[in-house]
Amino acid sequence: MSDRRGPVLIEIDEDAAAQSPAEAPPVVDPDAPLPTGQAMQTMATLAARRPSALGRWFWRLLVALVTFILSVAAWSFVDTLIARSAVLGYAALVLVGLFVLVCVAILIREWAAISRLARLDKLHAAAAEALATNDLVGARAVVDRMLALYAGRPDLRWGRETLNARKADAVDADALLEAAEADLLPGLDAAARREIEAAARQVAAVTAMVPIAFADVFAALTANVRMIRRIAEIYGGRGGVLGGWRLTKTVMQHLVATGAVAVGDDLIGSVAGGGILSKISRRFGEGVINGALTARVGIAAIEVCRPLPFRALKRPSVTGIVQRALTGLFPGQGKAEG
Numbered sequence: 001m002s003d004r005r006g007p008v009l010i011e012i013d014e015d016a017a018a019q020s021p022a023e024a025p026p027v028v029d030p031d032a033p034l035p036t037g038q039a040m041q042t043m044a045t046l047a048a049r050r051p052s053a054l055g056r057w058f059w060r061l062l063v064a065l066v067t068f069i070l071s072v073a074a075w076s077f078v079d080t081l082i083a084r085s086a087v088l089g090y091a092a093l094v095l096v097g098l099f100v101l102v103c104v105a106i107l108i109r110e111w112a113a114i115s116r117l118a119r120l121d122k123l124h125a126a127a128a129e130a131l132a133t134n135d136l137v138g139a140r141a142v143v144d145r146m147l148a149l150y151a152g153r154p155d156l157r158w159g160r161e162t163l164n165a166r167k168a169d170a171v172d173a174d175a176l177l178e179a180a181e182a183d184l185l186p187g188l189d190a191a192a193r194r195e196i197e198a199a200a201r202q203v204a205a206v207t208a209m210v211p212i213a214f215a216d217v218f219a220a221l222t223a224n225v226r227m228i229r230r231i232a233e234i235y236g237g238r239g240g241v242l243g244g245w246r247l248t249k250t251v252m253q254h255l256v257a258t259g260a261v262a263v264g265d266d267l268i269g270s271v272a273g274g275g276i277l278s279k280i281s282r283r284f285g286e287g288v289i290n291g292a293l294t295a296r297v298g299i300a301a302i303e304v305c306r307p308l309p310f311r312a313l314k315r316p317s318v319t320g321i322v323q324r325a326l327t328g329l330f331p332g333q334g335k336a337e338g
Helices: 014-018 038-048 053-084 086-133 136-149 154-169 173-184 186-209 215-234 241-258 265-272 282-305 318-326 333-337
Strands: none
Touching (some): 086 282, 136 154, 154 173, 186 215, 186 318
Protein backbone atom coordinates (compact mmCIF):
# COMPACT_ATOMS: atom_id res chain seq x y z
CA MET A 1 0.00 0.00 0.00
CA SER A 2 1.53 3.29 -1.07
CA ASP A 3 1.97 6.15 1.36
CA ARG A 4 0.06 9.23 0.06
CA ARG A 5 0.63 12.24 2.21
CA GLY A 6 0.14 14.94 -0.40
CA PRO A 7 -3.11 16.32 -1.80
CA VAL A 8 -5.30 14.11 -3.96
CA LEU A 9 -6.13 15.60 -7.35
CA ILE A 10 -9.41 14.66 -9.06
CA GLU A 11 -9.70 15.47 -12.74
CA ILE A 12 -12.99 17.11 -13.80
CA ASP A 13 -14.29 17.21 -17.32
CA GLU A 14 -14.38 20.62 -18.97
CA ASP A 15 -18.15 20.40 -19.56
CA ALA A 16 -18.83 19.54 -15.92
CA ALA A 17 -16.53 22.30 -14.73
CA ALA A 18 -18.31 24.87 -16.87
CA GLN A 19 -21.74 23.91 -15.51
CA SER A 20 -22.96 25.77 -12.43
CA PRO A 21 -24.97 24.06 -9.66
CA ALA A 22 -28.04 26.07 -10.68
CA GLU A 23 -27.97 24.43 -14.13
CA ALA A 24 -27.74 20.90 -12.78
CA PRO A 25 -30.83 18.77 -13.52
CA PRO A 26 -33.08 18.06 -10.54
CA VAL A 27 -33.17 14.67 -8.95
CA VAL A 28 -36.02 12.63 -10.37
CA ASP A 29 -37.94 10.16 -8.27
CA PRO A 30 -39.14 7.44 -10.67
CA ASP A 31 -41.71 6.24 -8.14
CA ALA A 32 -43.31 9.66 -7.62
CA PRO A 33 -46.89 9.88 -8.93
CA LEU A 34 -47.62 12.06 -11.92
CA PRO A 35 -49.54 15.32 -11.45
CA THR A 36 -53.30 14.96 -11.56
CA GLY A 37 -54.52 18.54 -11.96
CA GLN A 38 -56.55 18.21 -8.79
CA ALA A 39 -57.40 21.92 -8.58
CA MET A 40 -58.98 22.03 -12.04
CA GLN A 41 -60.81 18.74 -11.56
CA THR A 42 -62.26 19.94 -8.25
CA MET A 43 -63.23 23.28 -9.80
CA ALA A 44 -64.92 21.64 -12.78
CA THR A 45 -66.82 19.22 -10.55
CA LEU A 46 -68.08 22.05 -8.35
CA ALA A 47 -69.05 24.25 -11.29
CA ALA A 48 -70.79 21.44 -13.17
CA ARG A 49 -72.73 20.11 -10.20
CA ARG A 50 -76.47 20.13 -10.84
CA PRO A 51 -78.48 21.24 -7.79
CA SER A 52 -81.41 19.09 -6.81
CA ALA A 53 -84.99 20.29 -7.20
CA LEU A 54 -85.25 20.62 -3.43
CA GLY A 55 -82.09 22.74 -3.36
CA ARG A 56 -83.37 25.01 -6.14
CA TRP A 57 -86.65 25.59 -4.32
CA PHE A 58 -84.72 26.27 -1.10
CA TRP A 59 -82.73 29.07 -2.70
CA ARG A 60 -85.75 30.50 -4.52
CA LEU A 61 -87.83 30.65 -1.33
CA LEU A 62 -84.87 32.01 0.63
CA VAL A 63 -84.38 34.85 -1.87
CA ALA A 64 -88.11 35.59 -1.91
CA LEU A 65 -88.30 35.59 1.89
CA VAL A 66 -85.26 37.84 2.33
CA THR A 67 -86.58 40.24 -0.34
CA PHE A 68 -89.99 40.37 1.35
CA ILE A 69 -88.49 41.00 4.80
CA LEU A 70 -86.20 43.74 3.51
CA SER A 71 -89.06 45.38 1.61
CA VAL A 72 -91.33 45.42 4.68
CA ALA A 73 -88.49 46.70 6.86
CA ALA A 74 -87.66 49.47 4.38
CA TRP A 75 -91.29 50.54 4.09
CA SER A 76 -91.73 50.51 7.87
CA PHE A 77 -88.58 52.60 8.26
CA VAL A 78 -89.71 55.17 5.67
CA ASP A 79 -93.25 55.33 7.10
CA THR A 80 -91.95 55.89 10.63
CA LEU A 81 -89.50 58.52 9.41
CA ILE A 82 -92.26 60.39 7.53
CA ALA A 83 -94.34 60.46 10.72
CA ARG A 84 -91.42 61.99 12.63
CA SER A 85 -90.09 64.33 9.93
CA ALA A 86 -91.64 64.73 6.50
CA VAL A 87 -88.44 66.04 4.90
CA LEU A 88 -86.28 63.16 6.12
CA GLY A 89 -88.98 60.63 5.36
CA TYR A 90 -89.44 61.71 1.74
CA ALA A 91 -85.66 61.89 1.29
CA ALA A 92 -85.43 58.28 2.46
CA LEU A 93 -88.29 57.38 0.11
CA VAL A 94 -86.40 58.89 -2.83
CA LEU A 95 -83.25 56.95 -1.92
CA VAL A 96 -85.20 53.69 -1.68
CA GLY A 97 -86.83 54.41 -5.04
CA LEU A 98 -83.46 55.06 -6.66
CA PHE A 99 -82.10 51.84 -5.19
CA VAL A 100 -85.05 49.90 -6.61
CA LEU A 101 -84.48 51.49 -10.03
CA VAL A 102 -80.82 50.44 -9.96
CA CYS A 103 -81.83 46.89 -9.06
CA VAL A 104 -84.31 46.84 -11.95
CA ALA A 105 -81.61 48.13 -14.32
CA ILE A 106 -79.26 45.36 -13.17
CA LEU A 107 -81.96 42.74 -13.77
CA ILE A 108 -82.61 44.14 -17.26
CA ARG A 109 -78.89 44.04 -18.04
CA GLU A 110 -78.66 40.42 -16.86
CA TRP A 111 -81.68 39.50 -18.98
CA ALA A 112 -80.08 41.17 -22.00
CA ALA A 113 -76.83 39.27 -21.38
CA ILE A 114 -78.66 35.94 -21.20
CA SER A 115 -80.62 36.81 -24.36
CA ARG A 116 -77.42 37.69 -26.23
CA LEU A 117 -75.81 34.40 -25.24
CA ALA A 118 -78.95 32.58 -26.39
CA ARG A 119 -78.67 34.47 -29.68
CA LEU A 120 -75.16 33.11 -30.21
CA ASP A 121 -76.34 29.59 -29.39
CA LYS A 122 -79.23 29.81 -31.88
CA LEU A 123 -76.90 31.19 -34.53
CA HIS A 124 -74.47 28.31 -34.05
CA ALA A 125 -77.31 25.77 -34.23
CA ALA A 126 -78.69 27.36 -37.41
CA ALA A 127 -75.25 27.29 -39.04
CA ALA A 128 -74.77 23.63 -38.13
CA GLU A 129 -78.18 22.77 -39.58
CA ALA A 130 -77.48 24.69 -42.80
CA LEU A 131 -74.18 22.85 -43.21
CA ALA A 132 -75.75 19.45 -42.51
CA THR A 133 -78.54 19.96 -45.08
CA ASN A 134 -76.55 22.16 -47.52
CA ASP A 135 -79.29 24.80 -47.22
CA LEU A 136 -78.09 27.88 -49.07
CA VAL A 137 -81.10 29.95 -48.01
CA GLY A 138 -80.49 29.07 -44.37
CA ALA A 139 -76.79 29.86 -44.76
CA ARG A 140 -77.62 33.29 -46.20
CA ALA A 141 -79.89 33.94 -43.21
CA VAL A 142 -77.05 32.96 -40.87
CA VAL A 143 -74.65 35.32 -42.65
CA ASP A 144 -77.15 38.19 -42.47
CA ARG A 145 -77.61 37.58 -38.74
CA MET A 146 -73.84 37.55 -38.24
CA LEU A 147 -73.46 40.83 -40.12
CA ALA A 148 -76.17 42.35 -37.94
CA LEU A 149 -74.51 40.95 -34.81
CA TYR A 150 -71.15 42.53 -35.67
CA ALA A 151 -72.50 45.71 -37.25
CA GLY A 152 -71.19 47.88 -34.43
CA ARG A 153 -67.69 46.40 -34.33
CA PRO A 154 -65.14 48.74 -35.97
CA ASP A 155 -62.47 46.04 -35.86
CA LEU A 156 -64.60 43.88 -38.19
CA ARG A 157 -65.45 46.61 -40.71
CA TRP A 158 -63.07 45.28 -43.38
CA GLY A 159 -64.38 41.73 -42.91
CA ARG A 160 -68.00 42.86 -43.18
CA GLU A 161 -67.31 44.77 -46.38
CA THR A 162 -65.45 41.84 -47.92
CA LEU A 163 -68.19 39.40 -46.98
CA ASN A 164 -70.92 41.69 -48.33
CA ALA A 165 -69.03 41.95 -51.62
CA ARG A 166 -68.74 38.23 -52.23
CA LYS A 167 -71.67 36.60 -50.41
CA ALA A 168 -73.82 36.76 -53.54
CA ASP A 169 -71.28 34.67 -55.48
CA ALA A 170 -71.56 31.63 -53.15
CA VAL A 171 -73.21 28.63 -54.81
CA ASP A 172 -73.63 26.41 -51.75
CA ALA A 173 -73.92 26.66 -47.98
CA ASP A 174 -70.40 25.33 -47.32
CA ALA A 175 -68.70 27.99 -49.45
CA LEU A 176 -70.80 30.81 -48.01
CA LEU A 177 -70.27 29.91 -44.36
CA GLU A 178 -66.57 29.23 -44.90
CA ALA A 179 -66.27 32.68 -46.47
CA ALA A 180 -68.07 34.21 -43.47
CA GLU A 181 -65.75 32.35 -41.11
CA ALA A 182 -62.62 33.44 -42.99
CA ASP A 183 -63.72 37.10 -43.20
CA LEU A 184 -65.16 37.68 -39.71
CA LEU A 185 -63.69 35.25 -37.21
CA PRO A 186 -59.85 35.11 -37.50
CA GLY A 187 -59.33 38.18 -35.33
CA LEU A 188 -61.91 37.02 -32.80
CA ASP A 189 -60.30 33.57 -32.62
CA ALA A 190 -56.88 35.14 -32.00
CA ALA A 191 -58.27 37.33 -29.20
CA ALA A 192 -59.96 34.30 -27.61
CA ARG A 193 -56.69 32.33 -27.76
CA ARG A 194 -54.89 35.17 -25.99
CA GLU A 195 -57.49 35.08 -23.22
CA ILE A 196 -56.99 31.33 -22.84
CA GLU A 197 -53.21 31.70 -22.71
CA ALA A 198 -53.46 34.38 -20.01
CA ALA A 199 -55.83 32.27 -17.91
CA ALA A 200 -53.70 29.14 -18.31
CA ARG A 201 -50.59 31.08 -17.27
CA GLN A 202 -52.35 32.50 -14.21
CA VAL A 203 -53.75 29.16 -13.05
CA ALA A 204 -50.41 27.40 -13.55
CA ALA A 205 -48.48 30.08 -11.67
CA VAL A 206 -50.87 30.17 -8.70
CA THR A 207 -50.92 26.37 -8.47
CA ALA A 208 -47.13 26.20 -8.48
CA MET A 209 -46.37 29.17 -6.23
CA VAL A 210 -49.14 29.22 -3.61
CA PRO A 211 -49.09 26.06 -1.46
CA ILE A 212 -52.30 26.96 0.40
CA ALA A 213 -55.23 24.58 0.63
CA PHE A 214 -58.09 25.54 -1.71
CA ALA A 215 -56.21 28.63 -2.92
CA ASP A 216 -55.47 26.91 -6.22
CA VAL A 217 -59.12 25.81 -6.53
CA PHE A 218 -60.34 29.37 -5.92
CA ALA A 219 -57.80 30.77 -8.38
CA ALA A 220 -58.79 28.22 -11.01
CA LEU A 221 -62.49 28.97 -10.55
CA THR A 222 -62.15 32.74 -10.78
CA ALA A 223 -59.69 32.60 -13.70
CA ASN A 224 -61.88 30.19 -15.68
CA VAL A 225 -65.11 32.13 -15.04
CA ARG A 226 -63.43 35.37 -16.11
CA MET A 227 -61.92 33.66 -19.17
CA ILE A 228 -65.28 32.23 -20.27
CA ARG A 229 -67.00 35.60 -19.83
CA ARG A 230 -64.30 37.34 -21.87
CA ILE A 231 -64.55 34.75 -24.65
CA ALA A 232 -68.32 35.26 -24.77
CA GLU A 233 -67.81 39.03 -25.02
CA ILE A 234 -65.27 38.60 -27.82
CA TYR A 235 -67.73 36.64 -29.96
CA GLY A 236 -70.61 39.03 -29.31
CA GLY A 237 -72.09 37.90 -26.02
CA ARG A 238 -72.58 40.05 -22.96
CA GLY A 239 -70.97 38.51 -19.90
CA GLY A 240 -73.37 39.34 -17.09
CA VAL A 241 -73.06 37.68 -13.70
CA LEU A 242 -75.96 35.27 -14.12
CA GLY A 243 -75.35 34.73 -17.84
CA GLY A 244 -71.63 34.18 -17.29
CA TRP A 245 -72.26 31.67 -14.53
CA ARG A 246 -74.82 29.79 -16.64
CA LEU A 247 -72.36 29.68 -19.52
CA THR A 248 -69.63 28.43 -17.17
CA LYS A 249 -71.89 25.65 -15.91
CA THR A 250 -72.76 24.68 -19.50
CA VAL A 251 -69.09 24.46 -20.48
CA MET A 252 -68.12 22.52 -17.35
CA GLN A 253 -71.02 20.09 -17.66
CA HIS A 254 -69.95 19.36 -21.22
CA LEU A 255 -66.34 18.79 -20.17
CA VAL A 256 -67.26 16.57 -17.22
CA ALA A 257 -69.70 14.56 -19.36
CA THR A 258 -67.08 13.94 -22.04
CA GLY A 259 -64.27 13.27 -19.57
CA ALA A 260 -62.18 16.15 -20.90
CA VAL A 261 -61.13 17.26 -17.41
CA ALA A 262 -59.55 13.89 -16.70
CA VAL A 263 -55.76 13.71 -16.87
CA GLY A 264 -54.65 10.90 -19.13
CA ASP A 265 -51.49 9.94 -20.94
CA ASP A 266 -52.62 11.89 -24.00
CA LEU A 267 -52.78 15.15 -22.06
CA ILE A 268 -49.48 14.55 -20.25
CA GLY A 269 -47.79 13.66 -23.52
CA SER A 270 -49.19 16.68 -25.34
CA VAL A 271 -48.11 19.25 -22.76
CA ALA A 272 -44.95 17.50 -21.58
CA GLY A 273 -43.34 16.62 -24.86
CA GLY A 274 -42.60 13.25 -23.33
CA GLY A 275 -40.35 14.53 -20.58
CA ILE A 276 -41.09 17.87 -18.97
CA LEU A 277 -43.07 16.47 -16.05
CA SER A 278 -40.17 14.20 -15.16
CA LYS A 279 -37.73 17.14 -15.18
CA ILE A 280 -39.56 19.55 -12.87
CA SER A 281 -40.97 19.25 -9.39
CA ARG A 282 -44.39 17.80 -8.69
CA ARG A 283 -45.74 21.20 -7.71
CA PHE A 284 -44.66 22.73 -11.02
CA GLY A 285 -46.05 19.66 -12.77
CA GLU A 286 -49.43 20.31 -11.15
CA GLY A 287 -49.23 23.86 -12.46
CA VAL A 288 -48.56 22.66 -16.00
CA ILE A 289 -51.45 20.18 -15.89
CA ASN A 290 -53.86 22.74 -14.41
CA GLY A 291 -52.82 25.19 -17.11
CA ALA A 292 -53.46 22.54 -19.78
CA LEU A 293 -56.89 21.77 -18.34
CA THR A 294 -57.66 25.50 -18.34
CA ALA A 295 -56.76 25.51 -22.03
CA ARG A 296 -59.24 22.67 -22.57
CA VAL A 297 -61.94 24.69 -20.82
CA GLY A 298 -61.12 27.71 -22.99
CA ILE A 299 -61.31 25.72 -26.21
CA ALA A 300 -64.68 24.31 -25.14
CA ALA A 301 -65.86 27.86 -24.39
CA ILE A 302 -64.80 28.94 -27.89
CA GLU A 303 -66.82 26.11 -29.42
CA VAL A 304 -69.86 27.07 -27.31
CA CYS A 305 -69.68 30.84 -27.96
CA ARG A 306 -68.44 30.82 -31.56
CA PRO A 307 -71.27 31.56 -34.01
CA LEU A 308 -69.85 29.14 -36.62
CA PRO A 309 -68.23 25.72 -36.26
CA PHE A 310 -64.59 25.33 -37.28
CA ARG A 311 -64.30 24.56 -40.99
CA ALA A 312 -62.22 27.09 -42.92
CA LEU A 313 -60.04 27.91 -39.91
CA LYS A 314 -58.03 25.53 -37.76
CA ARG A 315 -59.35 24.61 -34.35
CA PRO A 316 -56.93 25.70 -31.58
CA SER A 317 -55.06 22.90 -29.85
CA VAL A 318 -54.21 22.41 -26.19
CA THR A 319 -50.56 21.76 -27.06
CA GLY A 320 -50.06 25.01 -28.96
CA ILE A 321 -51.82 27.13 -26.34
CA VAL A 322 -49.91 25.57 -23.44
CA GLN A 323 -46.55 25.92 -25.19
CA ARG A 324 -47.16 29.61 -25.88
CA ALA A 325 -48.59 30.30 -22.43
CA LEU A 326 -46.22 28.34 -20.20
CA THR A 327 -42.88 28.39 -22.03
CA GLY A 328 -40.30 29.80 -19.63
CA LEU A 329 -42.74 29.99 -16.72
CA PHE A 330 -41.21 27.03 -14.89
CA PRO A 331 -37.54 26.04 -14.53
CA GLY A 332 -36.33 23.72 -17.28
CA GLN A 333 -39.51 23.92 -19.31
CA GLY A 334 -38.01 25.59 -22.34
CA LYS A 335 -35.17 23.01 -22.51
CA ALA A 336 -37.59 20.13 -22.10
CA GLU A 337 -39.85 21.35 -24.86
CA GLY A 338 -36.91 22.04 -27.14
